[in-house]
Amino acid sequence: KNEVEQSPQNLTAQEGEFITINCSYSVGISALHWLQQHPGGGIVSLFMLSSGKKKHGRLIATINIQEKHSSLHITASHPRDSAVYICAVSKTGNQFYFGTGTSLTVIP
Amino acid sequence: GAVVSQHPSWVICKSGTSVKIECRSLDFQATTMFWYRQFPKQSLMLMATSNEGSKATYEQGVEKDKFLINHASLTLSTLTVTSAHPEDSSFYICSALDRGGGPTDTQYFGPGTRLTVL
Numbered sequence: 001k002n003e004v005e006q007s008p009q010n011l012t013a014q015e016g017e018f019i020t021i022n023c024s025y026s027v028g029i030s031a032l033h034w035l036q037q038h039p040g041g042g043i044v045s046l047f048m049l050s051s052g053k054k055k056h057g058r059l060i061a062t063i064n065i066q067e068k069h070s071s072l073h074i075t076a077s078h079p080r081d082s083a084v085y086i087c088a089v090s091k092t093g094n095q096f097y098f099g100t101g102t103s104l105t106v107i108p
Numbered sequence: 109g110a111v112v113s114q115h116p117s118w119v120i121c122k123s124g125t126s127v128k129i130e131c132r133s134l135d136f137q138a139t140t141m142f143w144y145r146q147f148p149k150q151s152l153m154l155m156a157t158s159n160e161g162s163k164a165t166y167e168q169g170v171e172k173d174k175f176l177i178n179h180a181s182l183t184l185s186t187l188t189v190t191s192a193h194p195e196d197s198s199f200y201i202c203s204a205l206d207r208g209g210g211p212t213d214t215q216y217f218g219p220g221t222r223l224t225v226l
Contacts, residue, residue: 033215
């Protein structure tokens with residue numbers, strides 16, 4: 001069983017919709033990360049969380065340490081948000097363990 | 109934010125040749141860098157952890173003699189795929205750890221290198 005599970009695997013939304021991607025993990029972590037991978041392959045770090053909630057523009061990330069669960073929300077989604085969103089956890093030593101990613105397509 | 113570069117961004121080579129991929133942290137010193145491999149429609153798989161001035165730590169199942177890692181300076185780590193074969197074709201991504209002195213370290217990813225072995 002993967003240490004990090006994401007859902008859904010694939011998501012198609014209409015432009016403007018509110019989007020939620022979920023991540024559950026089964027191990028003790030020092031931080032949880034949300035990453036965005038564009039079709040060309042480059043990866044951008046969106047958030048690093050160890051507790052609570054963070055917001056950046058239209059993106060919101062939350063984490064519940066007790067439940068070992070995190071969500072990434074996108075408000076007013078736009079076609080340029082189309083990408084693969086990856087949840088990753090870091091344990092001691094800063095090694096990452098990755099979820100399988102959620103492929104998001106936002107249709108105009 | 110900090111930038112990590114990779115070179116080349118893509119490479120095509122013949123079976124049996126060796127390919128070197130460079131990972132550079134452009135505006136910070138990275139004592140630790142990570143090398144990942146990603147197959148199509150799959151998540152990243154950690155191959156090894158590269159520490160400046162010491163031997164890399166390889167994940168289980170990764171052949172250290174096949175994937176040579178050198179981290180000779182605080183801004184450069186290299187991954188050499190030796191005697192490449194078609195099954196080595198993949199997307200290789202590096203990341204660099206910025207120990208900025210704050211409460212948490214930040215990991216920055218390179219843009220990746222797509223290797224195709226014919």
